[in-house]
Amino acid sequence: MTVLIAGGGIAGLTLGLTLHQISIPFHIFETTRAPKPLGVGINLQPPAVRELFALGLEDMLDEVGIQTRDYGFYTRTGQEIWTEPRGCHAGYNWPQYSVHRGRLQMALLDALRTRCGDSCITFGARVRRYETRCDRVTVHYEVQGSDKTASADMLIGADGIHSGVRAQMYPTEGPPVWGGAIMWRGTSLAKPFLTGQSMILAGNNTQRFVSYPISAPDGVTGLSQINWIAEKTVDPTTHFEKEDWNRRVDVNQFASDFSDWDFGWIYVPSLIAAATEVFEYPMVDREPVPRWTDGPVVLIGDAAHATYPVGSSGATQAILDTRILAAELRGHGLGSAAASAFEARVLPMANRVTLGNRGNGGPDAIMQIAEDRCKGDFTVLDRALPYDERAAHSASFKKLAGLSLEATNNAPALL
Numbered sequence: 001m002t003v004l005i006a007g008g009g010i011a012g013l014t015l016g017l018t019l020h021q022i023s024i025p026f027h028i029f030e031t032t033r034a035p036k037p038l039g040v041g042i043n044l045q046p047p048a049v050r051e052l053f054a055l056g057l058e059d060m061l062d063e064v065g066i067q068t069r070d071y072g073f074y075t076r077t078g079q080e081i082w083t084e085p086r087g088c089h090a091g092y093n094w095p096q097y098s099v100h101r102g103r104l105q106m107a108l109l110d111a112l113r114t115r116c117g118d119s120c121i122t123f124g125a126r127v128r129r130y131e132t133r134c135d136r137v138t139v140h141y142e143v144q145g146s147d148k149t150a151s152a153d154m155l156i157g158a159d160g161i162h163s164g165v166r167a168q169m170y171p172t173e174g175p176p177v178w179g180g181a182i183m184w185r186g187t188s189l190a191k192p193f194l195t196g197q198s199m200i201l202a203g204n205n206t207q208r209f210v211s212y213p214i215s216a217p218d219g220v221t222g223l224s225q226i227n228w229i230a231e232k233t234v235d236p237t238t239h240f241e242k243e244d245w246n247r248r249v250d251v252n253q254f255a256s257d258f259s260d261w262d263f264g265w266i267y268v269p270s271l272i273a274a275a276t277e278v279f280e281y282p283m284v285d286r287e288p289v290p291r292w293t294d295g296p297v298v299l300i301g302d303a304a305h306a307t308y309p310v311g312s313s314g315a316t317q318a319i320l321d322t323r324i325l326a327a328e329l330r331g332h333g334l335g336s337a338a339a340s341a342f343e344a345r346v347l348p349m350a351n352r353v354t355l356g357n358r359g360n361g362g363p364d365a366i367m368q369i370a371e372d373r374c375k376g377d378f379t380v381l382d383r384a385l386p387y388d389e390r391a392a393h394s395a396s397f398k399k400l401a402g403l404s405l406e407a408t409n410n411a412p413a414l415l
């Protein structure tokens, strides 16, 4: 009775820890040869934090990130549109965390190796394809240039936005979909702004800046690691470099576009200049699909529902997927019935979030709405976009993504 997992990212590692917790044998194939702490900042919302706490990882989260206190939207001139408390400060029973993605991945891997031993994961192993028969699966993978096979009761495709497992289910799908936005991402040592645990988004649909600290201030210097994303939208028919989370670029490609972004409490040019390395990534997602299952094979995380990183729901939903899937495995046993039950619980909502994030459904859409209503004069904001409307916009995304205070605090434990 075994589960094979393609991908040792956030979803694959959390699933390994979860299966260990409920005593289901598993093995992870991860294509990277040597794990490294790659990526920059991501956010974990209270429902996902709750699940990581349930895995006994409470202390780990304080080591790889900080608790987010508030979340605010600003115009491109720095005028506040909407700010709300987050996590425990908003009344949730669990905090929200801003973390370094790579450090989180390494910490999950450490916890997995400590609990299950090194042999639960094979690095340098790329899952190529699978065959199903009688509710079992044979997985073909390549390791050190050799083709190998392994049989199991289930294969979980946790292999990210370029999932090979998904490509076998949808052979004509092609590459991820790009809407025209380019993100330049970096981290810089700087004094934290506002409350010191604030996440802010400023600008509109064509140009924006997102920033939040991912470490507590150093006791001596007072400086934190500040994560930032500078973003611009161009004509989506122009050429763009294929998405690669690790492509480094020169800040001169975009820094001049933000040269006058000085809000008094945050000075964007110096934040950009202080970064040791900057990564370029086109904002891509995947077209929602009607099925994530093929018998005992099921997709989770970005392999199932890659979405724009605008509502902090990518890693959050990837973690929730692992716990919901595990709950269904406990209820139905290993095999296609559990896979289908998981799909029925998560797919409709996740697909709605993906589509909402493309349009006006994401929380960040409030910035463009303010821009459109104010027509360049943000002094009229309160009249043009009344407080109640801003509050309703914020609440509607949380409802869409199942992240509202009531839904989170009142939900029974997933496992």
Ligand SMILES: Cc1cc2nc3c(=O)[nH]c(=O)nc-3n(C[C@H](O)[C@H](O)[C@H](O)COP(=O)(O)OP(=O)(O)OC[C@H]3O[C@@H](n4cnc5c(N)ncnc54)[C@H](O)[C@@H]3O)c2cc1C
Residues within 6 Å of the ligand: 006, 007, 008, 009, 010, 011, 012, 029, 030, 031, 032, 038, 039, 040, 041, 042, 101, 125, 126, 127, 128, 158, 159, 160, 161, 162, 163, 164, 165, 185, 245, 246, 300, 301, 302, 303, 309, 314, 315, 318
């Ligand atoms: C290197 C890297 C850096 C990232 N940086 C950021 C960031 O800075 N900000 C952000 O918002 N999101 C980032 N992401 C994406 C983010 O981790 C995901 O959106 C989210 O956490 C969901 O996680 P996931 O496990 O589904 O996917 P991922 O975290 O992407 O993990 C997928 C894993 O599958 C492995 N894999 C892929 N194909 C195969 C295969 N055929 N066989 C075996 N293994 C395979 C990959 O190497 C990867 O480890 C990054 C992802 C990666 C891989």
